[in-house]
Amino acid sequence: MLAVYVLVSVGLAYTAKQLIYRWSHRIRRHGQRLRTPPGTLPFFGNGLKFLLLDRQSLFDWFSEIHNDVFGFETYEISVPTLPPGIVVSDPEVLELVMKKEGKEGFGKGPFFEERSWHLFGHGIINASGQLWKTQRKAGNKFFAGSHLQVLVDEVFPKYWEKARQELDEAADTGKVVDMEELFLEFTTRVMGRVAFGMDLSNSHPFSAAFDYASDLTGLRFQNPLWKLNYYLFGHKFRSAVSIVKSFGNEIVRLAVCRREQKTLNTPDPSGDGGDLVDMLLDAVTEPHVVADSAINFLSAGRDTTANSMTWMLHLLMENPDLMQYITDEVPPPGTPHTYSTLATPSTPRSHAVFLETLRLYPPVPFELKQTLSPDGIILPDGTVLPHDSIVVWCPYAFGRSKRIWGDDAYEFRPDRWLEQSAAAGDDGDAEGGTRLRVRSAAEYPVFNGGARSCLGKRMAEVMGVWVLAESLRNWEFEEVEKVGRRRSRNSLTLPMDGGLKVRVRRKDSVGC
Numbered sequence: 333m334l335a336v337y338v339l340v341s342v343g344l345a346y347t348a349k350q351l352i353y354r355w356s357h358r359i360r361r362h363g364q365r366l367r368t369p370p371g372t373l374p375f376f377g378n379g380l381k382f383l384l385l386d387r388q389s390l391f392d393w394f395s396e397i398h399n400d401v402f403g404f405e406t407y408e409i410s411v412p413t414l415p416p417g418i419v420v421s422d423p424e425v426l427e428l429v430m431k432k433e434g435k436e437g438f439g440k441g442p443f444f445e446e447r448s449w450h451l452f453g454h455g456i457i458n459a460s461g462q463l464w465k466t467q468r469k470a471g472n473k474f475f476a477g478s479h480l481q482v483l484v485d486e487v488f489p490k491y492w493e494k495a496r497q498e499l500d501e502a503a504d505t506g507k508v509v510d511m512e513e514l515f516l517e518f519t520t521r522v523m524g525r526v527a528f529g530m531d532l533s534n535s536h537p538f539s540a541a542f543d544y545a546s547d548l549t550g551l552r553f554q555n556p557l558w559k560l561n562y563y564l565f566g567h568k569f570r571s572a573v574s575i576v577k578s579f580g581n582e583i584v585r586l587a588v589c590r591r592e593q594k595t596l597n598t599p600d601p602s603g604d605g606g607d608l609v610d611m612l613l614d615a616v617t618e619p620h621v622v623a624d625s626a627i628n629f630l631s632a633g634r635d636t637t638a639n640s641m642t643w644m645l646h647l648l649m650e651n652p653d654l655m656q657y658i659t660d661e662v663p664p665p666g667t668p669h670t671y672s673t674l675a676t677p678s679t680p681r682s683h684a685v686f687l688e689t690l691r692l693y694p695p696v697p698f699e700l701k702q703t704l705s706p707d708g709i710i711l712p713d714g715t716v717l718p719h720d721s722i723v724v725w726c727p728y729a730f731g732r733s734k735r736i737w738g739d740d741a742y743e744f745r746p747d748r749w750l751e752q753s754a755a756a757g758d759d760g761d762a763e764g765g766t767r768l769r770v771r772s773a774a775e776y777p778v779f780n781g782g783a784r785s786c787l788g789k790r791m792a793e794v795m796g797v798w799v800l801a802e803s804l805r806n807w808e809f810e811e812v813e814k815v816g817r818r819r820s821r822n823s824l825t826l827p828m829d830g831g832l833k834v835r836v837r838r839k840d841s842v843g844c
């Protein structure tokens with residue numbers, strides 16, 4: 333009996349605390365409460381939606397609400413146990429959120445940091461203040477132009493070799509290939525080289541542990557009961573994180589040995605200063621922070637780029653008339669496709685396909701920040717955000733916004749990214765005067781914007797465009813099972829559920 337009293341009292345005290353907190357943190361606009369989405373329940377708010385829907389359905393829900401209900405209006409969402417939150421859909425409002433990064437504005441905050449701490453630790457994705465700045469500086473240095481050129485001209489062809497053999501073999505034997513796996517192996521190898529300076533395969537136990545831990549970390553953002561889940565059933569998650577951390581620490585130990593012996597006997601993708609782990613070791617003193625950081629860079633670049641390649645190939649197979657559109661602008665099979673031949677002015681259509689794919693399938697489909705300013709913040713539309721409140725935006729819904737992209741927002745139409753310049757041959761134009769249209773980060777938040785915009789954007793672009801060209805100029809692809817609209821599976825990023833199984837045919841003249 334006593335136990336029941338205790339439980340009821342604790343429950344009532346908790347509910348009272350929640351109600352007081354919510355009351356004192358009310359979000360208002362011009363003195364009024366914000367509207368809430370249809371179906372919002374008393375007390376539970378939108379909690380059940382977050383708990384029960386898979387991630388893709390949640391993103392579709394955000395898109396529907398934007399297109400059919402609220403348009404650009406900022407609205408409120410509430411989930412019991414979480415700070416009050418709003419969803420932003422207006423690029424003008426998002427622009428301010430992106431600009432006000434920092435402790436006087438918005439930041440990752442405890443909401444994000446708590447959920448991603450186990451996996452990302454002190455790494456750049458989770459860090460703030462000086463720790464973030466130091467890693468950002470090291471990353472900026474690494475991604476300076478010449479490093480990218482070495483990656484494209486030396487590292488990509490080396491690691492693509494395995495994919496090339498697998499595709500040729502599949503063409504000869506009729507074997508089905510899962511292109512999602514093939515792309516992931518390629519991006520794992522490239523990112524293993526970039527972040528750790530080592531050969532890393534997707535079949536390494538680290539990769540499986542990392543995938544498992546990222547999937548569960550992604551789910552924490554929509555499960556208000558994630559902590560309970562972690563303490564009661566988190567054994568597998570804990571051992572996955574421990575494998576990831578031990579791997580990171582071992583990599584750093586090896587890098588330190590290499591530096592001490594000054595015998596860098598692995599190819600140096602940067603050409604002038606080693607791989608990223610070396611640059612991080614120059615900047616950060618604690619080895620465990622370097623380990624976290626290197627894992628964060630790997631995480632930021634590996635799945636995102638593999639996702640983009642997979643969706644790109646899928647969309648092109650659905651729109652076969654666009655295949656020629658790409659191959660017309662890339663060098664023929666057998667001739668090298670280098671950093672200079674894939675520059676944006678020479679391959680605007682390939683870049684347009686890449687950007688258009690990411691508009692519909694952004695590998696980071698959901699973003700959030702917390703209001704760090706102690707005095708709160710007023711958004712351009714008059715919404716007053718108290719300290720601590722959460723700001724959510726959904727790049728997936730931004731990409732499908734009819735207000736931003738027009739009535740054909742759900743259609744794959746790379747041409748929307750191209751425009752004709754006044755005169756053919758203008759500076760930076762392709763032959764014929766076709767060039768890429770620029771969209772602001774606030775309209776196209778696929779790579780985030782402001783101080784924490786993606787550090788690897790250019791690398792992702794060149795990787796995507798390079799792989800697209802290599803694939804399409806050498807082989808023809810046919811999706812094995814057309815299973816209706818493809819969906820994404822639950823993860824931190826946007827992998828294709830069930831993979832992308834294809835049959836392959838060699839093009840007549842296959843290059844080396």
Ligand code: HEM
Pocket residue numbers: 456457468471628629630632633634636637640690694695696699777778779780783784785786787788789791792
């Ligand atoms: C298509 C591929 C990619 C997409 C769509 C993408 C998108 C993003 C987005 C949305 C963010 C902000 C995340 C946040 O708010 O926490 C981000 C951050 C970041 N990205 Fe990318 N990314 C891609 C590829 C890459 C690659 C190849 C790298 C290379 C390592 C990379 C490195 C980073 C880093 C280091 C950050 C953290 C920046 C910071 O917090 O200062 N990304 N990326």
